[in-house]
Structures are given as C-alpha cells and as structure tokens.
Amino acid sequence: MRLLRCLIFLAFCKAPAQLTEFTGWSLLRPTSSNVVSYVTEANELLEVRAGVPYQELVLHASSNLATNASEIRAKLVFATAAVDDDCLPGRASEVPNIVLPRVPVPTALDGDTPGVTPAETYENRWGNARFPYSGAFKVCYMDLSGSAAWRLAAAPFDVVGTGANSFEFWCLGDVTIDCQLQIAGLGLKTNWYLTVVPMHSVCGAVDFAGSFDQNVSTITSEAGSETSATHSLGTPVTSGAGTFAVCFCPGYNVDSSGASCTVSEDFVQLSGILYVTEALPVQNPHPQLLFTLRVLCGGAGEGGCPASAEPRIKIVDAAASNSRPAFDALSGCRTAAQSASYMSPENCESPTRCTLPPAVASSTSPEWANLRLFPTFENKAQKPMLYDVCLCLGSCDQSANWFKAGSIQTSVIQVLPQPIVANKVLDLQLLGTLGGWSPASGAAPELKFLDDDEGAFGATRLQRIAESLAGHFCLTNTDCKAPTASSVNGHVWEGIRFLFAGMYAVCYCEQQCRSPVQWSLLEWKLVEGPSRHHSWQRYRGLLFDLTLNGFGLGAGNRVAVFPDGLEGYRASR
Structure with missing residues (x-):
C-alpha cells in the first residue's frame, strides 16, 4: 500500500x-x-x-x-x-x-x-x-x-565598452575650464566617444544635453589604449552646477548610415554620472567678515556629495594647476596648502589634514559656516582676491581624493566718505554690500585708528592709537567704540572728526575683539588738509608769502589767522 x-x-x-x-x-x-x-x-x-x-x-x-x-x-x-x-x-x-x-x-x-x-x-x-x-x-x-x-x-x-555604469565624474561649472572625463573599460577604440544627457534619461533614447561646447567628446590622451582613455567635452556653455548621465558609444551606429558615434542614438551605454560643481558664498566674502560657503555638488536634488560630516574643504591661493581634472595626478588641490590669508575657524594643519566639517550636511549643497579671510594689500590699498576651493568627499588624508570644486572672489570693504577732510565732522561708514556683518550689539565689532604718517603699518605701531580724533575713543588697544548703527551692508560710526591731516591706519575687529589676533589692518586712509607740522615767523608791517603744506590742498582753499592761535580757531567754530 x-x-x-x-x-x-x-x-x-x-x-x-x-x-x-x-x-x-x-x-x-x-x-x-x-x-x-x-x-x-x-x-x-x-x-x-x-x-x-x-x-x-x-x-x-x-x-x-x-x-x-x-x-x-x-x-x-x-x-x-x-x-x-x-x-x-x-x-x-x-x-x-x-x-x-x-x-x-x-x-x-x-x-x-x-x-x-x-x-x-x-x-x-x-x-x-x-x-x-x-x-x-x-x-x-x-x-x-x-x-x-x-x-x-x-x-x-x-x-x-566602459567598465561600469556607475562611474562618478567631476567637472567645474566654469566656462573657462574644459570638462575632462577619464574612463576605463575593455576593447576601447580611438573612435568610440561619449556624451552627456539630462539626468534620469535613457542613453540612446534622448538628444544631447547641449550643456558643453562639444556634444560629442574628443579623446585627449591615451588614444591608443583599449583599457582607458581621457575624453574632453570642452567648456560648459554656461556657468553653474549640474548633474548629467554620461553615455558612451561602443562603436555603435543605430541605422548603419554615416559614421558611428555621431548622433545621440549611437550613445547607448550608460557609463556613470557627471557632477558639475560650483563654490557659492551665501554672503559676499569681505576681509574679516564671516561668511558661509556652500558647495554645489551637482544639480538640485541630484548631488554627488555624501550627506554626512565626512566632506572637507580648504581655501587655497588661486593657481592654474588647481583646475586640472580630479583624476589628474598633477592636480594642484592634491598638494596645495591652505592660504595664508585664511583666518578662521581652524581647519588645515597640512594639505591633507583638514578638520572642519560641514555645518550643513547635504548630498547637493553642503555648507561651511563662519569662515573668515584676512585682507590683502597692494601699493597700500586693499584689493579683491581670488581663491580656489578644494573639496574632498572622504578619506581626506589621501591627496588623490582632493579636487577643485570652484572659486570665490573677495570684495573690498570701503571706508567712506571719500575724501575725509580734517576738522570736519562726519559719519564714518564701512561699506561691504551684502556682507556677513555682525550686529552692533552684544559682541559688537570695533574700529580703531593708528597714526601712520609714513604708511608703514607694522607691529611696532600697533600701540600708537591716534589721539587726534574727536567723537571716537579706545579705552585700551583692544577695547574701542562700537558702531552707532549696522545693516547688511556695513557699519556706521557717527560724529567723528579728524583734527589733523595725514595718513591713518584703519584697523577693524569683527568679533572677540579683546584678543589682539582678531584685529587686522583694513585700509590706509589719507585725511586731507594742512599738515600739523608748521611754524612761521614774520615781521610786522611787511608783506610776505605764506607756504602751506598738506594733503589734498587746492586753489579753492582759504587761510584765516587768529590772534589766539589754534584755541582761537576752535573757539570760532
């Protein structure tokens, strides 16, 4: 059974x-x-x-x-x-x-x-x-x-074809810099090219993105290799970040007419994603002022940065080598040291040891907050400066993981009015449009003026606070009068009068002003008027010429003589 x-x-x-x-x-x-x-x-x-x-x-x-x-x-x-x-x-x-x-x-x-x-x-x-x-x-x-x-x-x-469909490529959203992509694979030929299409598109089913000078790449190096090649798409058509699907043509010709790899339908292999980056300050970067730096890691909603505390940046002096492709062993960002003009917060001890994490973690737009830079001078005048922003996504102790994400340009803080005339009451303004100015309350910013007739500002002159001012004071070298008013465009100190003409060093502190290291030279300012160093002796009853030396003097100036000298002049005012 x-x-x-x-x-x-x-x-x-x-x-x-x-x-x-x-x-x-x-x-x-x-x-x-x-x-x-x-x-x-x-x-x-x-x-x-x-x-x-x-x-x-x-x-x-x-x-x-x-x-x-x-x-x-x-x-x-x-x-x-x-x-x-x-x-x-x-x-x-x-x-x-x-x-x-x-x-x-x-x-x-x-x-x-x-x-x-x-x-x-x-x-x-x-x-x-x-x-x-x-x-x-x-x-x-x-x-x-x-x-x-x-x-x-x-x-x-x-x-x-190419060796993956998940390669990540990085280029700069700069209309002056070629976008180059290095690919690896098997059986690659010298007439097999790549292109980019809008993100989420199927390769071979949509038209070229048209976002670069060249819809179809040119091979720039290693053209004889069957396992690797470097392709150039030319420069971006417009500045700015973006994300694209990278499509490769493995010698394909969709209709067997003409040459292969010439129309968008020939580019059928997805090879990865191209992230075009941009460094975007949230506030206009001005010397001494706080600003937030946002790095765009591709297009909106399609970034390639890890949304974690792992990414790092370093602000370095601008150099052509920094703009080399991310895969290039000679890329300057791999070995560039943090700029000497970088002020705070603490970040890089060496080119590959940077410790400042993003204040906002994001795959598309991580942000680093409260950054500050020192001013730079040329011929005794503050000048705008260009800096490169280097980015690392992880394992930042390895130099090969650093590449350029963009550049930032600083703006000059203007000291107004211009000109300043001796013995004229004025409202002195620091102007920096849309800068990261601290409010004139709490830990307020401070300003001081140093006598500097020869324009030779240096450590030996830090103690020589100008005494020939009215309406402004410093209790100590690091404790000076706060601004009368503040806005997003700057600060105002009202009712200041320079008693004498000459050269003054204008020094500024944005925060933590009791610390001497927070103070830096902002500008040399020439106050117009006659020199304070005059002495004449003349005989009564005789005609004479009077020579007057000073700064900014002109034919429209007038001289008055008072019996009581300077005090009489002041009284007449």
Whole structure:
C-alpha cells in the first residue's frame, strides 16, 4: 500500500523544469544597426557591445524549458560562476548595478523581467537584452512555474565598452575650464566617444544635453589604449552646477548610415554620472567678515556629495594647476596648502589634514559656516582676491581624493566718505554690500585708528592709537567704540572728526575683539588738509608769502589767522 501511494504521488506531480542539455544562445541585433547577430554552440564565446539594446536573447536547449514566457527569468552573473548556486544573491559572481538605481536603464537581464513569446520547451527568449558594462559574463535561467531555482548556462559573453555604469565624474561649472572625463573599460577604440544627457534619461533614447561646447567628446590622451582613455567635452556653455548621465558609444551606429558615434542614438551605454560643481558664498566674502560657503555638488536634488560630516574643504591661493581634472595626478588641490590669508575657524594643519566639517550636511549643497579671510594689500590699498576651493568627499588624508570644486572672489570693504577732510565732522561708514556683518550689539565689532604718517603699518605701531580724533575713543588697544548703527551692508560710526591731516591706519575687529589676533589692518586712509607740522615767523608791517603744506590742498582753499592761535580757531567754530 505504501509503495502504491508513492507511485500515485509521482504520477500527479509535475517534474521540475531543469536546464538540461543547454545547446547555446542566439543574440538578435537591433534592426538596421551595424552590430552583428550571433548564434552559438553551448560553450562558444559571444562577443557583444555594452549598452546595445539587442532585440532578443534566445536560450536554446534540447528540452525542458518553460512554455509560459511570463514565468521565465534571466540574470547576468560574472563568468567566474561555475555552478547553479553561483546564481544566488550574495555570491562573488553577482553582478552589481545591472540596473543603476539613480539612472535606471531597463534590461531583460536583471533577473526580474519576464520573457517574450513564443516560449517553447526547446527555446526561451527575452527582449531588450542590454549588457550594462564590459567584462566576462554568463547568464542564469529560472522557470517560476517549475522549481523556481536558478540554473547556470555555461556559455560566456565577452562584452566590450566602459567598465561600469556607475562611474562618478567631476567637472567645474566654469566656462573657462574644459570638462575632462577619464574612463576605463575593455576593447576601447580611438573612435568610440561619449556624451552627456539630462539626468534620469535613457542613453540612446534622448538628444544631447547641449550643456558643453562639444556634444560629442574628443579623446585627449591615451588614444591608443583599449583599457582607458581621457575624453574632453570642452567648456560648459554656461556657468553653474549640474548633474548629467554620461553615455558612451561602443562603436555603435543605430541605422548603419554615416559614421558611428555621431548622433545621440549611437550613445547607448550608460557609463556613470557627471557632477558639475560650483563654490557659492551665501554672503559676499569681505576681509574679516564671516561668511558661509556652500558647495554645489551637482544639480538640485541630484548631488554627488555624501550627506554626512565626512566632506572637507580648504581655501587655497588661486593657481592654474588647481583646475586640472580630479583624476589628474598633477592636480594642484592634491598638494596645495591652505592660504595664508585664511583666518578662521581652524581647519588645515597640512594639505591633507583638514578638520572642519560641514555645518550643513547635504548630498547637493553642503555648507561651511563662519569662515573668515584676512585682507590683502597692494601699493597700500586693499584689493579683491581670488581663491580656489578644494573639496574632498572622504578619506581626506589621501591627496588623490582632493579636487577643485570652484572659486570665490573677495570684495573690498570701503571706508567712506571719500575724501575725509580734517576738522570736519562726519559719519564714518564701512561699506561691504551684502556682507556677513555682525550686529552692533552684544559682541559688537570695533574700529580703531593708528597714526601712520609714513604708511608703514607694522607691529611696532600697533600701540600708537591716534589721539587726534574727536567723537571716537579706545579705552585700551583692544577695547574701542562700537558702531552707532549696522545693516547688511556695513557699519556706521557717527560724529567723528579728524583734527589733523595725514595718513591713518584703519584697523577693524569683527568679533572677540579683546584678543589682539582678531584685529587686522583694513585700509590706509589719507585725511586731507594742512599738515600739523608748521611754524612761521614774520615781521610786522611787511608783506610776505605764506607756504602751506598738506594733503589734498587746492586753489579753492582759504587761510584765516587768529590772534589766539589754534584755541582761537576752535573757539570760532
């Protein structure tokens, strides 16, 4: 009886479909294209091109294949797979990013897409069979209506093209700097090029983005290598950040007319994502003033920076070498030291040891807050300065991980009015449009004036606070009068009068003014009027000429003589 039950059970159970007597693959090319179709034997190598949307991939076997196309699946694995279990997730042979989540390019080889009809016991097929990138692969097969187990088909596929669909490329959003991308792969040719298309677009299905001087790249180096090449897209058409899908043409010609790699439909392989960066100060950077620096890591909502405390920046002196591509071993940002004009907060101890984390972590626009720079002078005048911003996304102790993200330009703080005339009451203004000015309350900013007739400001003159002023005072060298009023454009000290003409050093402190290191020279200011160093002796009753020396004197000036000298002059006012 027990034996009879077993026989009845076997009679009604469906035998699981197994991939037995695999006889080979067929690969049908896209209609009218220049690639070839293949029909192979069981273990014959197939040579295909990455990204090409092959019309059909056909599995051939002597028997036991599924007859319901909706129940069959195909999954790409590396050619190191040797047994059926190598088709399972988590194995070394598993292929990552068959479909890249951020830029999904559909393919029937993802393990989830059903087959297409007709399905026969000896022949199953799938449409739109795209191989995502170069390498050696095999394909696993599953029949969901049967044992629902993956089976390995032994025949390998040799795929040429770029070596990944997830490369990350970085360029500057600067209309003066070429965007260069370095790619790696297999079987690369000197007439295989790349382009960019809008993010989330399917390569080969949309037009060129048109965001660079060249829609189709030129190869700038390593043109004879089959494993790597450097491509240039030219300069950006407009300044600013952006994010693009990078599409490669593996010698493909969609309609076999003209040359390959000339129209957008030829660029069928997704190779990665291009992030175009920009350094964007939130406030206008002025010497001494606090500002926030925002780094745009690509387009809005599509940034390439980690949203963590890991990224780092350093502000360095501008140099042409800093603008070399991120992959270039000679890129200046790899070895450039933090600029001597960088003031605070503390950041870089060495070119690769920078400790300031972002105040705002973001994948698209991380921010570094409360940055300050010292002023720079030329011919005793403050001048605007250009600085480069170097960025590192992680492992910043390694120089190769630093690259330029953009540049910032400082603006000059103006000391007004101009000119300043001796003995004239005025409201003195520090003007810096849309700067990061501290309010005139709490830890207020402070201003002091130093006598500096020769314009030789230095450490020996820091103690020589000008005494020839009215309406402004300093209790100590680091405790001076706060501004009367403040705005987003600067501060005002009302009711100041310079008693004598001459050169004055204007020194400013933005915060923590009791600390001498927070003070710096802002500008040399020439006060117009007669020199204080005059002495005359004349005889009564005789005509005489009176020579008057000073600064900014002109034919419209007048002289008055008072019996009581200077005090009489003051009284007459």
